[in-house]
Amino acid sequence: MTDRMSIGIDLGGTTIKMAIVDRNGNIVDKWGIPTDTSNNGRNISQNIADSIKEKVENRGWKQNDIDGIGIGAPGFINMENGFIYHAVNVGWENYPLKDDLESKTGLKVVVENDANIAALGEMWKGAGKQASDLICITLGTGIGGGIISNGTILHGANGMAGEIGHITSIVEDGAPCNCGKTGCLETIASATGISRIATEGLEENPASMLHKKLNEKGNVSAEDVFTCAAEGDEWANKVIEIITHHLGLAIANMANVINPSRIVIGGGVSRAGDQLMDPLKKVFGQFALPRVQEGSDFAIASLGNDAGVIGSARLLFLKRND
């Protein structure tokens, strides 16, 4: 084998996404295995090791044809030594992921926060276009954030950097957030937040088409909001106005501090495309400093579910090049 390969892993609470990635960031193979959260997640490393061994052997490669493993993991992580303090979804508590995975695979392992690997992937091969100052925001069930500054991931003092979802958007009487605070951006501009706001306003908007969605399915999704808005529904359009106001303001405030050249929006909500991006850019322009605005572009994430595994693999090359 002439090209060196790396394994990129994006570890979620349900599925472990895995890929073989070459040094140019191309996915050579990708697959997934279920996340075994039994036994406090202590089978996971062995499952990963077995799966890699099988893939590598099937290709007729040797273990040492692989440069190593980059893995994005959830929870609170010591990035220096790959130690997981706490990862609720997976069951880990004070677990030396890096050491365990290295001993089970015989490969070098680099661990990173899962919120950051998508940013790294998008920077390397996606909408980030190799921008060395990048903010990546994932609008999904929650809101994830990753910041790349001067080409490196911002970790902060204890690995918490990039928590844009927990910027306070509503100062008084905001909705409760999973983090324990109230009024966080995540309670507004995540898929869950959009659904909540849309549903809560239905009583005051009896003519809204969203009532029909609620009656049909028992709930109103973020997707419903964008669909009905496109058909001219007044309340659905108002919901988009509300959420892009808070999201645009938070991004502008963050951009005044980070001064990114590129702002990448990903996650399920970003599938709304221009319906989301057009009002968002308008609000951003209102609250970002003129020079900050001049220096930055918006883009929708382009790698979809592959961002994590590509970013994880990149992580390994980065560390090696340091």
Next chain:
Amino acid sequence: MTDRMSIGIDLGGTTIKMAIVDRNGNIVDKWGIPTDTSNNGRNISQNIADSIKEKVENRGWKQNDIDGIGIGAPGFINMENGFIYHAVNVGWENYPLKDDLESKTGLKVVVENDANIAALGEMWKGAGKQASDLICITLGTGIGGGIISNGTILHGANGMAGEIGHITSIVEDGAPCNCGKTGCLETIASATGISRIATEGLEENPASMLHKKLNEKGNVSAEDVFTCAAEGDEWANKVIEIITHHLGLAIANMANVINPSRIVIGGGVSRAGDQLMDPLKKVFGQFALPRVQEGSDFAIASLGNDAGVIGSARLLFLKRND
């Protein structure tokens, strides 16, 4: 001379502060010369060169006993090549500061934004206590901000990173800011902002002691607000509550994104000490994520006017060590 020395320069619109700084960050000598803004500031480099030459010769040193010059300059700067696009206070427009100063002094020159050198100085020798993730906020006539992440200054895509003063605090009908926006933090928590808020509320607070200050001097200063608050004045205390609310919220939101280990508050307003810091920490605690809060300490800047020259000198050592 056994110890290598550097020149640290903090260039302001009125005075050029200069110091000889050793490799441990100790000031060996410091002095100032007036900023000659005539001729579009084109005499400044020669004035600096002459002043350094005189100091060095008086000490019996040779020019090459000096490692070089670190200089913090105002305006929009290309940090890579030390080119000043625009520095209103000094008169520079498209001016190659680094090249000009190097040719006039024969010394290596490193140029940095003036808002960042104070952060670097405080990190190195002051209240920053060598924290590698640091936010430094200067509450003066305006609000300056410098962010150090992973030991290096955050510049962003076009040198605008750290503009915490232009985070939008009041979304609707905020006071106009010098930047062209409205409702910026600078319109609230700078000395100017505090004075404005205190004065604007006097009509509705006829019993406030601040009326006396206004009658005596024709204005109400930020210092007056803290003095009267300490004496129990209700409106003065309310003003402190307002400004620490907005400042604490902005810092918490920024900290959720940057995750600093240390937050240093400097500038004239910081002389209020605990009167400022106690309510500020309380608001911060309300809006920062628990782990962000755990990981960070507040401190008042300790180097005063020396932060800039010390930080500038550090800049040179940093670049050389890169």
